[in-house]
Amino acid sequence: MDDLDWKLLALLQCNGRMTYTELARQVGLSVPAVTERVRRLEDAGVIEGYAAHINASAAGYVVTALIAITVQQPAKAKFLRLLETIPEVLECHHVTGADSYIMRLVAASMADLERLIGRINLYGETRTSIVMSTPLPARPLQPPPTAAKRR
Amino acid sequence: MDDLDWKLLALLQCNGRMTYTELARQVGLSVPAVTERVRRLEDAGVIEGYAAHINASAAGYVVTALIAITVQQPAKAKFLRLLETIPEVLECHHVTGADSYIMRLVAASMADLERLIGRINLYGETRTSIVMSTPLPARPLQPPPTAAKRR
DNA sequence: GCTGAAACGTCGGAGCT
DNA sequence: AGCTCCGACGTTTCAGC
Numbered sequence: 001m002d003d004l005d006w007k008l009l010a011l012l013q014c015n016g017r018m019t020y021t022e023l024a025r026q027v028g029l030s031v032p033a034v035t036e037r038v039r040r041l042e043d044a045g046v047i048e049g050y051a052a053h054i055n056a057s058a059a060g061y062v063v064t065a066l067i068a069i070t071v072q073q074p075a076k077a078k079f080l081r082l083l084e085t086i087p088e089v090l091e092c093h094h095v096t097g098a099d100s101y102i103m104r105l106v107a108a109s110m111a112d113l114e115r116l117i118g119r120i121n122l123y124g125e126t127r128t129s130i131v132m133s134t135p136l137p138a139r140p141l142q143p144p145p146t147a148a149k150r151r
Numbered sequence: 152m153d154d155l156d157w158k159l160l161a162l163l164q165c166n167g168r169m170t171y172t173e174l175a176r177q178v179g180l181s182v183p184a185v186t187e188r189v190r191r192l193e194d195a196g197v198i199e200g201y202a203a204h205i206n207a208s209a210a211g212y213v214v215t216a217l218i219a220i221t222v223q224q225p226a227k228a229k230f231l232r233l234l235e236t237i238p239e240v241l242e243c244h245h246v247t248g249a250d251s252y253i254m255r256l257v258a259a260s261m262a263d264l265e266r267l268i269g270r271i272n273l274y275g276e277t278r279t280s281i282v283m284s285t286p287l288p289a290r291p292l293q294p295p296p297t298a299a300k301r302r
Numbered sequence: 303g304c305t306g307a308a309a310c311g312t313c314g315g316a317g318c319t
Numbered sequence: 320a321g322c323t324c325c326g327a328c329g330t331t332t333c334a335g336c
Contacts, residue, residue, distance in 0.1 A: 001210070001211070009203065009205060009210075012202075012203035013202050013203050013205065014200075014202070015200070015201060015202075016167045016168060016200075016201035016202045016203045017167060017168060017201045019310090019311060019312085020311075020312070020313095021310085021311060021312085029321080029322090030321070030322055030323075031311085031312080031313095032313090032321080032322075032323090033320080033321055033322075035312080035313080036320090036321090044209060045206050045209045046205060046206055046209045046210055047203050047204070047205060047206075048204045048205065048206045049165075049166070049167075049203075049204050050166060050167035050168045050201060050202070050203050050204065051163075051164050051165070051166075051167045051201070051202060051204055051289070052160065052163035052164050052167045052198050052200075052201050053198070053199045053200050053201065053202055054160060054164065054197060054198060054199065054292045055196050055197055055198075055199050056292060058195060058196045058197045059152070059160075059197055059292060059294075059295070060152070060294075060295045060297070061292075061295055066244065066246065066253055068280075080286050080287070083286075083287055084287070087290070087293045089287065089290070090289065090290050090292065091285065091287055091288060091289050091290065092285070092286055092287035093217065093280075093282045093283075093284070093285050093286075094282070094283045094284045094285070094286055095217065095280035095281060095282055095283060096280060096281040096283060097278065097279065097280045097281070098278075099280060101286075102217055102280060103287070106292065106295075108295035108296055108297050109297070112296070127248065127249075128248065129219075129244075129246035129247060129248045129250060129253060130246060130247040130248070131244045131245070131246055132244075132245045132246060132247060133244070133245045134242065134243070134244050134245070135231050135234075135243055135244075135245055135252075136231070136234055136235070136240065136242055136243035136254070137242060138202070138241060138242045139238070139240070139241050139242065140202075141205045141207060141210060141212075141241065141257070142238040143210075143211075144210070144211040144212055144259035145259055145263070146211070146259050146260070170329080170330060170331090171330070171331070172329070172330055172331085180303080180304095181303070181304055181305080182330080182331080182332095183303080183304075183305090183331095183332085183333090184303055184304075186331075186332080187303085
């Protein structure tokens with residue numbers, strides 16, 4: 001992971017569909033060299049994949065919410081199986097602190113949001129934060145301070 | 152936004168680098184038809200962009216944390232300007248509820264995390280949840296129930 | 303929405319610095 | 320480890336329908 005790898009990561013985080021030819025031009029390497037580096041980053045698991053980023057409201061979802069929940073240990077497995085069945089739950093993290101899980105979900109209406117929360121908080125107390133705006137939208141990961149000169 | 156558009160969105164959310172040829176094969180349309188549909192989805196803002204997904208721990212970040220903070224109204228603008236200067240803060244949402252903002256950040260070490268929180272909670276009380284695992288990683292957005300037959 | 307053809311990008315391998 | 324050259328193949332783009 002040298003500077004060039006981080007340059008490639010920066011470019012691919014901003015435009016995941018950039019061609020190898022264009023990447024090569026931007027970092028000043030040949031196409032085979034770039035292809036090889038990207039392949040290594042993928043194989044090493046640094047690049048987990050590529051995804052189109054969808055605007056939820058443009059896609060018909062009115063609300064995005066972040067929900068924290070406290071679930072008793074014995075119910076956790078069943079709770080996670082429930083989440084699998086709710087497509088509106090877009091991701092879920094197991095966290096330290098007072099909450100057990102924090103998840104991000106979308107809903108097509110307030111009524112739907114209420115219904116979804118109704119199903120979810122059978123498993124514990126929830127705290128719902130509705131996203132009003134996103135002043136800092138997803139930003140590319142940059143090289144960590146200590147790894148700047150690693151090879 | 153018909154079924155085919157959602158099929159394309161599903162495919163591109165799973166593999167953002169899928170070629171138009173492959174997309175066309177999977178949805179049973181010609182390549183120009185698919186190209187045109189994707190272009191429209193991009194122009195309409197449904198597809199906001201394409202991004203490589205990076206594994207933070209493989210990239211040298213030890214911790215991912217979700218931090219909620221309560222900031223007094225007059226300090227909000229200055230707080231957001233601070234966040235801009237901290238590359239470890241990957242996204243930040245303005246939310247309803249007891250908290251003002253919820254952000255996701257990474258740190259290269261526990262010491263770095265402590266330092267980052269130190270800078271952040273000059274603006275208000277924070278609640279930090281460290282992500283231990285992600286039982287439900289980012290899932291593709293599916294068509295909302297009501298929009299199923301929209302055109 | 304579909305062809306078809308030209309331009310461009312990608313992926314091998316061989317040989318070299 | 321990187322570069323170039325090469326050829327074959329796949330992909331994109333643009334015209335015209």
